[in-house]
Amino acid sequence: MSMSNTIRAGAAIAPAILLAACAGETVWPPSPWPTGSVTAAAETVPVGTANADAADDPAIWRNPADPAKSVLLGTDKKAGLYSYRLDGTVIDFVPAGLLNNVDLVSLAGGTVLVAASDRTDAATPAIAFFTLASDGQLTQGPRLEVGSGGSGEAYGFCMAEADAAGQLARAYVVTKQGPVIEAVIGGTAQAPTILSTRRFAIPSQSEGCVVDGRTDMLYVGEETVGIHRFDLSQASPAGELVSRADGTALVPDVEGLAIAPVGSDGGYLIASSQGDNAYAAFALPTMAYAGRVRIVDGGGIDGTVETDGIEFAAGSFGPGFPDGIFVAQDGDNGPDADGNATQNFKLVRGDALLAALRGE
Structure with a gap:
């Protein structure tokens, strides 16, 4: 890549970017690159665990019969899984324990399979399964281990549609120590099984991941390093570092990842640039830098800071979200009526987010 506004995987980190913290941790100043702003259209009721880093990762199911009821x-991540309406009110909650990241796939016949990384056992990665009804009710399914003891804690998580007969879906568990485990899911939505697994190497702690189903590419965020890409069509995919977190476009930690698709392979990969409370976008499939944005205060809803998980879904979601929807975890939603610190999720119009990214 030779464009001056492209983040190069091999680019050196400018010494002026790094500041030494008293505890030895790298502290990054805000990115020097122009960053747009957008406001949230709605926000969820805070998660139940207060005074803690609790809310983490969102997923979106688009109701094909009535998109406004998606x-x-x-x-x-301290207690379980919520389902919300698009106005942010709670539909259901399953007290399923230590769930970190969540994703879903729609199966033939309309069944929605939901799964999440289960951190109950810090030594053995596992997946917790659910099904989602069209009214937003969740039904808890089994918890299945996907690695032997010592494989590492299940941390990040994402899913992809099945790529062969006899499969339900493919799941990707990003262990806290780095390696990613692909689990091919079989059986039924109510009684899933693990058909096979394979592992991909990541050097250090990673979490955010997303599969671009159009190209069968897996993107994984190595928190202090950048974004890796794996070609899942290969028998033994080797990761390629396609965007370095060097404090310009992308400021560590690299957290949630999401695909905003356009056409057969275009659109954007969006990443949570947690180190400066922003979101960076890279054009697909080249991964050329495309822009940055922050969610700021406005319309009676506060902006986001220290975002972990994000999600983007294309299409109409009714009058409130006529052209896509972007969801971001907010690490500081302010105090509740009793003075307890809370965290929640902010919902942004997809078209507004992309316009702000492009500086429009």
Whole structure:
């Protein structure tokens, strides 16, 4: 890549960017690159665990029969899984324990399979399964281990549609130590099984991941390094570092990842640039830098800071979200009526977010 506004995987980190913190941790100043702003159209009721880093990752199910009645899922990583209406009110909550990241796939016949990384056992990665009804009700399914003891804690998580007969879906568990485990899911939505697994190497702690189903590419965020891409069509995919977190477009930690699709392979990969409370976008499939944006205060809803998980879904979601929807975890939603610190999820019009990214 030779464009001057492209983040190069091999680019050196400018010494002026790094500041030494008293505890030895790298502290990054705000990115020097222009950053647009957008406001949220809605926000969810905070997750139930207060005074803690609790809300983490969202997923969106688009109701094909009535898009305005689509459902947002969000994890409380200390307690379980929520489903929300698009106005942010709670539909259901399953007290399923230590769930970190969540994703879903729609199966033939209309069944929605939901799964999340389960952190109950810090040594053995596992997936917690659910099904989602069209009214937003969740039904808890089994918890299945996807690695032997010592494989590492299940941390990040994303899913992709099945690529062969006899499969329900493919799941990707990003262990806290780095390696990614692909689990091919079989059986039924109510009684899933693990058909096979394979592992991909990541050097250090990673979390955010997303599969671009159009190209069968897996993107994984290595928190202090950048974004890796794996070609899932290969028998033994080797990761390629396609965007370095060097404090310009992308400021560590690299957290949630989401695809905003356009056409057969275009659109954007959006990443949570947690180190400066922003979101960076890269054009697909080249991964050329495309823009940055922040969610700021406005319309009676506060902006977002220290975002972990994000999600983007294309299409109409009714009059409130006529052209896509973007959801971001907010690490500081302010105090509740009792003075307890809270976290929640912010919902942004997809068209507004993309316009702000492009500086329009």
